Amino acid sequence: MNLNFRDASRFGFGPTRFSLLPKILLVDDEPEILSATKQLLVWAGFAVTTVSSAEEAISKLKTEAFEIVVTDFRLGGKQGDVVVLAARNTCPATPVVLVTGMIDDLPDWMRSGHKALPVVPKPFRFTELLAAMKHARTEVDAPFAMPG
Numbered sequence: 001m002n003l004n005f006r007d008a009s010r011f012g013f014g015p016t017r018f019s020l021l022p023k024i025l026l027v028d029d030e031p032e033i034l035s036a037t038k039q040l041l042v043w044a045g046f047a048v049t050t051v052s053s054a055e056e057a058i059s060k061l062k063t064e065a066f067e068i069v070v071t072d073f074r075l076g077g078k079q080g081d082v083v084v085l086a087a088r089n090t091c092p093a094t095p096v097v098l099v100t101g102m103i104d105d106l107p108d109w110m111r112s113g114h115k116a117l118p119v120v121p122k123p124f125r126f127t128e129l130l131a132a133m134k135h136a137r138t139e140v141d142a143p144f145a146m147p148g
Contacts, residue, residue, distance in 0.1 A: 021047035023064070027057045027071035028099070033122075037070075040126050043093055054078035058086040066094055068133055073100035073110075081107060084117065095136035099124065 004049075024041055028034040036128045038048045050066065051057050055077050055147045061069070073080035080098055087096050098110065110117050118128035118132040 021045060022067040023047045023049065025057060025060055025064075025066040025071075026050045027052070027054070027069070027075065027080070029053060029076045030073065033072075036118075037129070044130070045124075052076075054080065054082045054086075057083045061086050061090045065091065068136060069094055069096045070094065070129070070133065071098060073098055073106060074102055075105045081110060084110065095133070097129070097132045097136050099129070 022045070024046050026034065026038055026041065026048050027050075028037065031052070034050050034052060038050050041048045049060060049066070051060055052075075054077060055069065057069070060066075069083065071080045071083040075083075079098070082094050084098065087094055097118045097120060098106070099120045099122060100106065103119060103121055106119070110119070118136045120129050120132045
């Protein structure tokens with residue numbers, strides 16, 4: 001498969017009102033993964049803001065608009081579910097993709113049911129991340145299953 005990653009619109013993303021490039025909030029506490037994923041997303045045509053903790057992500061979500069949030073589940077301190085809930089509370093129309101190496105550790109509300117979050121298992125291929133991001137965009141208007 002020969003994909004041209006430089007065209008983010010191929011994956012359902014377009015300009016936001018704040019940027020000519022689609023803005024992504026990328027959350028991961030592993031510096032190497034954060035840096036490599038950011039480089040790939042920038043190369044693919046996205047504007048990427050990176051943070052390394054749930055607390056930083058929550059702060060960014062309160063002050064900036066993003067077209068999508070991509071977060072690791074296992075973060076130092078608070079976990080990725082806190083980022084997901086913060087994204088849903090501050091900007092419900094923003095889709096969220098979860099990246100994790102520990103799918104079995106995810107709470108049931110995040111991985112099961114009709115409207116589970118798109119989950120990308122680590123290690124991942126870049127095309128898998130882009131496909132999950134596109135899927136999250138199509139599900140953004142659907143009801144979100146909150147923990148009960």
